Amino acid sequence: MNLRQLSTTAPDFEAEFQRVLHWSAETDGAIENRVAEILADVKARGDSAVLEYTARFDRLDAKSVAALELTREELKAAFEQITPAQRDALQAAAARVRSYHERQLEACGRSWSYRDEDGTLLGQKVTPLDRVGIYVPGGKAAYPSSVLMNAIPAHVAGVPEIIMVVPTPGGEKNPLVLAAAYVAGVSRAFTIGGAQAVAALAYGTATVPKVDKITGPGNAYVASAKKHVFGQVGIDMIAGPSEILVLADGTTDPDWVAMDLFSQAEHDELAQSILLSPDADYIAKVRASIDKLLPKMPRKDVIQASLEGRGALILTRSMDEACEISNRIAPEHLEVSSNEPHRWEPLLRHAGAIFLGAYTSESLGDYCAGPNHVLPTSGTARFSSPLGVYDFQKRSSLIEVSEAGAQKLGPIAAELAYGEGLQGHARAAEMRLRR
Known part of the structure; x- marks a missing residue:
């Protein structure tokens, strides 16, 4: 299989890395x-x-x-x-x-x-x-x-x-x-x-x-x-192709990681599966597992097209660097396939869902772990979140100003309103001031 293998120490890494990430969200x-x-x-x-x-x-x-x-x-x-x-x-x-x-x-x-x-009530009313x-x-x-x-x-x-x-x-x-x-x-x-x-x-x-x-x-x-x-x-969101990024320290069975990469690649040819690891020998083992397991997969043609088109095995200098690259990618699904997942989790800022430890396959999150599987894709995890209860609610601000509070807030509001040239706003606040 013609699966990209990159190294962060290579002089052309940045250009090749950008080619891996490139995907046009423009609709036909x-x-x-x-x-x-x-x-x-x-x-x-x-x-x-x-x-x-x-x-x-x-x-x-x-x-x-x-x-x-x-x-x-x-x-x-x-x-x-x-x-x-x-x-x-x-x-x-x-x-x-x-x-x-x-x-x-x-x-x-x-x-x-x-x-x-001063007795002023402030708050938030949440309604579905x-x-x-x-x-x-x-x-x-x-x-x-x-x-x-x-x-x-x-x-x-x-x-x-x-x-x-x-x-x-x-x-x-x-x-x-x-x-x-x-x-x-x-x-x-x-x-x-x-x-x-x-x-x-x-x-x-x-x-x-x-x-x-x-x-x-x-x-x-x-x-x-x-x-x-x-x-x-x-x-909720405009979803792009599915993605998985695996950060591996070399302690997980390479067959498991290969199958985790397949789990997203089998969605469609544009899905993206990437492995980041500081262990070159381990990357070679995962590649061997991919070659061994792929012929047995019912959707092998889709998986192969996905891996060859948008997949990559990337050798990093360290797990710390792998975490930095992960934050740049901001993947939909992020697996921390390590025997010390909680050591690396604090370094990970951008991901739709983070799966900690070798036994936490992404597929469990898709079906039955509990957290939502509707996740931001295409780097939008940098600024958006999984689907949740909050997506089906809206918030209204509550403000009840007391008489004493009106004396305190009125002059502030009037001063700013006059500065904006909005005399009606200013006078509405001033009318409530004690003579």
């Missing part, structure tokens, strides 16, 4: 134009447009959008249809995801207030969004775990209505996805997808209710549509 112009047309059409014609696009793109004919809605009984039937092992796994994963997000709610999702010395939409991929890419990761934090946040949309090409419904919707407490679910589903959620139709925020992954059309409707509604 034709997709942008088509999405804009679909959004405008759904906004203008509502259900009729949604039905037409669903028939065209998903080969699913229906007389009404109401006929595309999944009932609670259908979701329950799907839950009962899957195997007992699948039911147990869904419920165990859901319980862990719920437990984690309930702790998140306790830590950051509560209202608070205080009174200062009224209605959210979650987009779940369908067809070949069916992800019940995404249902749990999007719906459960919304539920924990207190959102009273969660609307799920999921494409079902040719009418093929994935029982695990429907069962996950049942377990996660989805309020309503529609078998529609693509840009038309995003438009229906953003603008509302006669059948699909308008939501306040749309979360969840999708293809290029879905990503473009979310970008277009942002401002009309909130969105």
